[in-house]
Amino acid sequence: MRVLIVYCHPSKDSFTKSMCDAFLKGITDSGNEYILSDLYEMGFDPVMKEEEYLRDANYRDTPAVADDVRKEQEKINSADAIALIYPVFWTEAPAMLVGWFDRVWSYGFAYGNKTMKLLDKAIILCSAGNPLDRLEQFGLLDSMKKVMFGDRLFGRVKESEFIVFDCTSRENELREKNWDANLQKAYEKGRTLFA
Numbered sequence: 001m002r003v004l005i006v007y008c009h010p011s012k013d014s015f016t017k018s019m020c021d022a023f024l025k026g027i028t029d030s031g032n033e034y035i036l037s038d039l040y041e042m043g044f045d046p047v048m049k050e051e052e053y054l055r056d057a058n059y060r061d062t063p064a065v066a067d068d069v070r071k072e073q074e075k076i077n078s079a080d081a082i083a084l085i086y087p088v089f090w091t092e093a094p095a096m097l098v099g100w101f102d103r104v105w106s107y108g109f110a111y112g113n114k115t116m117k118l119l120d121k122a123i124i125l126c127s128a129g130n131p132l133d134r135l136e137q138f139g140l141l142d143s144m145k146k147v148m149f150g151d152r153l154f155g156r157v158k159e160s161e162f163i164v165f166d167c168t169s170r171e172n173e174l175r176e177k178n179w180d181a182n183l184q185k186a187y188e189k190g191r192t193l194f195a
C-alpha cells in the first residue's frame with residue numbers, strides 16, 4: 001500500500017520534522033511505501049492565480065491545471081491513503097498547506113466531475129503549542145477537525161483520523177519530556193496505518 005505524505009513546516013529544526021520522520025519509518029518498517037510532498041522543500045506555490053480562480057469558480061475544466069498542480073493530483077491518485085503533517089498555526093494548517101488545498105483540490109479533480117480517487121484513509125498529524133484542554137476550551141480543535149473532515153476530506157476518503165501532539169511549544173517543558181513518547185506514537189501510527 002502507498003501513502004502520500006503532505007508535509008509542511010518551514011524548518012528542519014522542529015518537533016514536526018522529527019515526528020514526520022518517525023511516521024515515515026513506521027510506514028516503511030511495515031512493508032508499505034510513501035511518496036513525499038515536502039511543500040517547503042519543493043517551493044510549492046500556494047497562491048491561486050486569477051486564471052485558476054476563474055476556472056474553479058466557474059466550474060470550468062479549462063484551461064488545464066498547471067503542471068505543479070497536476071503532479072500533486074497524480075500523486076494522490078497513485079496512493080491508497082494521504083497523511084497531512086504540519087504544525088498548527090493560528091488554529092489552521094500553515095498558509096502553504098492551505099494554499100495547496102486551494103490549488104490542488106481543483107474543479108474536475110476534487111469536485112464537479114471528480115477524477116480524484118476515493119482514498120482508503122486520511123491521517124492528520126499535527127503539533128500544537130497549546131495543551132489539548134486549551135484547544136478544546138473554545139472549540140478550536142473541533143473547528144480544525146470540522147474544516148478537514150467536513151470540507152476538505154468529505155466524500156474523498158473512507159476513514160480519517162486527527163492526531164494532535166500538544167504542548168510542543170519550545171517554552172513548554174513537556175516538549176522535551178514527551179519527545180520520545182510522541183515520536184514512538186508517530187512511529188506506531190505509521191506502522192499500523194494499513195493494519
Ligand SMILES: Cc1cc2nc3c(=O)[nH]c(=O)nc-3n(C[C@H](O)[C@H](O)[C@H](O)COP(=O)(O)O)c2cc1C
Nearest residue numbers: 014015016087088089090091127128129130168169
Ligand atoms: C505563527 C505561529 C502560530 C501558531 N499558532 C498556534 C495555534 O494557533 N495554536 C497552537 O496550539 N499552537 C500554535 N503555535 C505553536 C506551534 O504549533 C508549535 O510551536 C509547534 O507545533 C511546535 O512544533 P515545531 O517544533 O515542529 O515547530 C503557533 C506557532 C507559530 C510559529
